[in-house]
Amino acid sequence: MNLSNINYIFFDVDGLLINSEMLSWFSFKQACALYNLSIDKDVYLNTIGTSWESTFETLIKVYGTKYPYDLIYRDYQIIYQNREREITTADFLKEGVIDILNYCQESNITAVAVSSTGRILLNQRLERFGLAPYFSAIISCDSVTSPKPAPDVYLYTLNIVGCTQEECIVIEDSNHGVDAALSANIPVIQVPDIVAPLEHFKYNTLYHKLTSLNEVMIELKSAKDTDEVETGTSTHVLKQNTRPI
CATH class of the missing domain: 1.10.150 (DNA polymerase; domain 1)
Known part of the structure; x- marks a missing residue:
């Protein structure tokens, strides 16, 4: 999975960003x-x-x-x-949520919330826990006819934000969410919560499993750093080759 050219991340919400x-x-x-x-x-x-x-x-x-x-x-x-x-924001947010959302802002990666929760409840939840400002779009199951595991909500999101499958990744915790992303032909990173990943996912080249959002951020940073080094090397060689003889 190539993460170096990612400009958009589609985040599931329940079980991924919040301990719900x-x-x-x-x-x-x-x-x-x-x-x-x-x-x-x-x-x-x-x-x-x-x-x-x-x-x-x-x-x-x-x-x-x-x-x-x-x-x-x-x-x-x-x-x-x-x-x-009765739950405080600190207890309800998953570890690494704010860090990865801040990283998206710092790296000009567009963050989009894509959830199977209804629009009203989803907006209320994201507002209450201070997550709404991080997202350029918030997409609920109300936007489509067929919910996850059908690909509709992710195909709809691609159209709304105006990007291709090659420019984005999905981060999901549930197997239904992973199925939806794979059916939409979008690379997906699964960070499991209380449901174990399905065995056959690991044979799909668009699938990758990590244990936390912190690990996802490390992978994103590593891919970006590697790409910058390779780009820098390529530029340097180009300059050498164009020097006057």
């Missing part, structure tokens, strides 16, 4: 319990990275139609937001 996934799981489990639905954790984990509409489709397939999923979702939001208010 375990909080979301506990909140959803509690909401389900209010309606006597004992949800299996593996079933829930398989929905991470996609929209709530897709989550409900999965729940209906597994548990049938006898549960009021719309009420579960309503109560989940109340429980989640109440718990979120």
Whole structure:
């Protein structure tokens, strides 16, 4: 994966920039319990990275139609937001978030937030934790018909920001997000959160796995530094070759 020519980074949000996934799981489990639905954790984990509409489709397939999923979702939001208010920004942000976003600004890399969360909640969350000013665009699942793992949201983002697949990378934590990026033919770095990466990803040349955003920043810096050295060497040789004899 060549990172030296990257001008745009598409960041997922939940589970990548903020520590929301375990909080979301506990909140959803509690909401389900209010309606006597004992949800299996593996079933829930398989929905991470996609929209709530897709989550409900999965729940209906597994548990049938006898549960009021719309009420579960309503109560989940109340429980989640109440718990979120109790968490400080420092605890909620993932390690290295501010550093990599500052690096993007310093390096003239355009940062874009691309999430499966709805627009209103996504904007509120990014504003509350001080992340919104770092992004030139904020793209939610509301912008497309088919959510991750379909490629639609990333193809839409390419069109909105006006770049090609060769100029950008996606950074994701979830497998659904990785699938969406790969289906859009965009290089993707996965920083796993609470779901283990799928085994077959490692055979795709557009895929790379790292353990933290700090590691991603180190890779980006290394690629840029290497490119500058090589460019500098090339320029120096050109000057030598054009000197008068």
